[in-house]
Amino acid sequence: MTNDPEKTTHFGFRTVDKNDKEAMVAGVFHSVAGKYDLMNDLMSFGIHRAWKRFTIECSGVRRDQRVLDLAGGTGDLTAKFSRLVGESGEVVLADINASMLKVGREKLRNLGIIDNVSYVQANAEALPFPDNYFDCITISFGLRNVTDKDKALRSMFRVLKPGGRLLVLEFSKPMLKPLSKVYDFYSFHVLPRIGDMVTKDPGSYRYLAESIRMHPDQETLKGMMVDAGFDSVNYFNLTGGIVALHRGFKF
Ligand SMILES: C[S@@+](CC[C@H](N)C(=O)[O-])C[C@H]1O[C@@H](n2cnc3c(N)ncnc32)[C@H](O)[C@@H]1O
Numbered sequence: 402m403t404n405d406p407e408k409t410t411h412f413g414f415r416t417v418d419k420n421d422k423e424a425m426v427a428g429v430f431h432s433v434a435g436k437y438d439l440m441n442d443l444m445s446f447g448i449h450r451a452w453k454r455f456t457i458e459c460s461g462v463r464r465d466q467r468v469l470d471l472a473g474g475t476g477d478l479t480a481k482f483s484r485l486v487g488e489s490g491e492v493v494l495a496d497i498n499a500s501m502l503k504v505g506r507e508k509l510r511n512l513g514i515i516d517n518v519s520y521v522q523a524n525a526e527a528l529p530f531p532d533n534y535f536d537c538i539t540i541s542f543g544l545r546n547v548t549d550k551d552k553a554l555r556s557m558f559r560v561l562k563p564g565g566r567l568l569v570l571e572f573s574k575p576m577l578k579p580l581s582k583v584y585d586f587y588s589f590h591v592l593p594r595i596g597d598m599v600t601k602d603p604g605s606y607r608y609l610a611e612s613i614r615m616h617p618d619q620e621t622l623k624g625m626m627v628d629a630g631f632d633s634v635n636y637f638n639l640t641g642g643i644v645a646l647h648r649g650f651k652f
Pocket of ligand 1: 496
């Protein structure tokens with residue numbers, strides 16, 4: 402593997418060739434797709450539902466609007482947006498991973514959510530949508546996995562309408578030292594064990610813990626959103642900064 406920093410990136414704590422990361426991330430999500438929702442509830446003690454509810458509250462999405470749930474996976478946010486935009490609105494659940502999209506589509510269909518949702522397999526770095534198309538874009542626990550985050554943010558900016566907003570829900574940096582210690586123990590010792598018991602795949606949950614530590618902190622991500630063109634960028638720390646919700650506008 403090359404040592405050129407231009408050509409390398411992180412996969413958890415490992416430095417890997419940029420060209421290899423996408424396939425490695427795909428391996429993680431193909432492996433966990435079937436148990437993804439169960440693991441989310443177990444790992445977060447159900448708190449991810451409150452983080453997602455807060456994201457919806459901050460989205461300002463109304464009837465008739467067009468929403469992109471990017472890296473939408475099993476569609477938790479899509480389900481909520483589908484009700485908010487109503488029959489004449491539109492929600493696109495886009496994800497790079499066919500296994501996650503399949504689980505998401507089946508789940509939403511079983512919930513009776515059909516008419517105003519479409520499913521698109523797409524890479525966040527190169528979104529296959531027209532300029533100025535969506536009123537709102539969310540990317541929830543997805544940006545961390547993207548190889549070129551700046552490119553992805555620019556792509557989101559392009560497809561957002563003027564007046565539209567981007568919400569990035571992602572793991573971030575805990576604000577208090579004692580919380581960090583407990584969180585570290587939980588992430589590196591408890592989480593992979595739960596992953597092993599439920600999915601027989603402790604490696605994917607080790608990647609989760611490592612990728613969280615390598616992700617830009619609150620202020621760095623805010624700067625990246627500003628650099629991509631977003632205005633009035635701010636963020637809310639949730640659960641002591643374990644998770645942060647960043648919001649930016651296109652004016
Ligand atoms: C942790 S899951 C989050 C799913 C859902 N948004 C949620 O909050 O439960 C991360 C998702 O990001 C997707 N993903 C990873 N890299 C991506 C990329 N470059 N473009 C689009 N989706 C990507 C994965 O396939 C996976 O479904």
